[in-house]
Amino acid sequence: MAHYPAATLHGQSDYSPPCSKINYRKLIRHGKPATRCEITRLANKVAIVTGAGTRSANISGVGVATAKLFASHGAKVLIVDMNEEAANTTKRMIEEAGGEATTFIADVVQESACKALVDAAVERYGRLDILMNSVGIGGPGAAPDVTQELWNRVMDVDLKSMVFISKYAIPEMIKTGGGSIINVASVDGIRAAMTKNVPYAAAKGGMIAATRAMAVHHGRENVRVNCIAPGMIYTSMVEYVDDRKRKLRRDIAPLGTEGKAEDIAMAATFLASDESRWITGVLLPVDAGLMAAGPQSLINNLLDDYEYE
Numbered sequence: 001m002a003h004y005p006a007a008t009l010h011g012q013s014d015y016s017p018p019c020s021k022i023n024y025r026k027l028i029r030h031g032k033p034a035t036r037c038e039i040t041r042l043a044n045k046v047a048i049v050t051g052a053g054t055r056s057a058n059i060s061g062v063g064v065a066t067a068k069l070f071a072s073h074g075a076k077v078l079i080v081d082m083n084e085e086a087a088n089t090t091k092r093m094i095e096e097a098g099g100e101a102t103t104f105i106a107d108v109v110q111e112s113a114c115k116a117l118v119d120a121a122v123e124r125y126g127r128l129d130i131l132m133n134s135v136g137i138g139g140p141g142a143a144p145d146v147t148q149e150l151w152n153r154v155m156d157v158d159l160k161s162m163v164f165i166s167k168y169a170i171p172e173m174i175k176t177g178g179g180s181i182i183n184v185a186s187v188d189g190i191r192a193a194m195t196k197n198v199p200y201a202a203a204k205g206g207m208i209a210a211t212r213a214m215a216v217h218h219g220r221e222n223v224r225v226n227c228i229a230p231g232m233i234y235t236s237m238v239e240y241v242d243d244r245k246r247k248l249r250r251d252i253a254p255l256g257t258e259g260k261a262e263d264i265a266m267a268a269t270f271l272a273s274d275e276s277r278w279i280t281g282v283l284l285p286v287d288a289g290l291m292a293a294g295p296q297s298l299i300n301n302l303l304d305d306y307e308y309e
């Protein structure tokens, strides 16, 4: 049985997973310790989560938060990362909480590694139900700054890996009646970002397009393919962001709160579970409302005195 310590949703401590028998929102809001949860949502499912290593001691990444939450809901998880120490840390955390996980250390840009990691999940656990393509690296630069080397690396890590891991995952999912693929893109793949990052924007936009195509191609085989577009969440990828910028990032979004890796993990858990069995081809922004807002409303969120009567 997995058990995580109590937390406040937007506080610094760990997230407590939802329980089927108790009002977990109430527990989280009041900051009380969560009791043991009944594992049902992902029971008997096998999941691969890429980029699931714990690379920061201070703040979660999306992959690690998702691997932990999947395991807490009963999934057996293959943690994929090129950083062995980071992957082992996630495995240890999952096991200490009573979950089941195995590591697979690889650079996901090689097709041979994509095949090998799917094979490893099936050999270890006998099937494959869920693939969370969370691995990603930043790709900075306006067009005049872009080098071929950076462009190729970002495309390979962020975009090619999701397609080539899916290439081997989909046939395995079909063998057992279907599955769920969740691709982690970004709001930067929908609209231009604050920073100049043409390679990253192109890769994430490509992930969104590939998600829709794959969802349509594999609907009849009951392989669902959905995409999450995180907004300006505070994770290990952006640990360098200072307090002033964190406040601005928080203030500009309609909800006015700071998102964390756990917010993406919760959306991913829904998309991974049978609760979303009739949902495929969806682009789900998890962004405090940022993608719903027009430019004027964003200004309103930052400046108290700007609103028109």
Ligand SMILES: NC(=O)c1ccc[n+]([C@@H]2O[C@H](COP(=O)([O-])OP(=O)(O)OC[C@H]3O[C@@H](n4cnc5c(N)ncnc54)[C@H](O)[C@@H]3O)[C@@H](O)[C@H]2O)c1
Binding pocket: 050, 051, 052, 053, 054, 055, 060, 061, 062, 063, 064, 080, 081, 082, 083, 086, 106, 107, 108, 109, 133, 134, 135, 136, 137, 157, 184, 185, 186, 187, 229, 230, 231, 232, 233, 234, 235, 236, 237, 238, 261
């Ligand atoms: N953090 C944000 O603000 C934000 C916003 C929007 C989207 N995203 C997306 O969310 C996803 C996860 O972000 P995160 O914050 O968890 O990132 P992170 O940097 O904390 O974690 C990424 C992990 O991937 C691993 N990795 C990198 N390249 C690899 C490779 N080639 N092969 C195997 N492993 C590799 C790293 O070792 C690291 O452990 C990414 O796709 C990112 O683009 C993040």
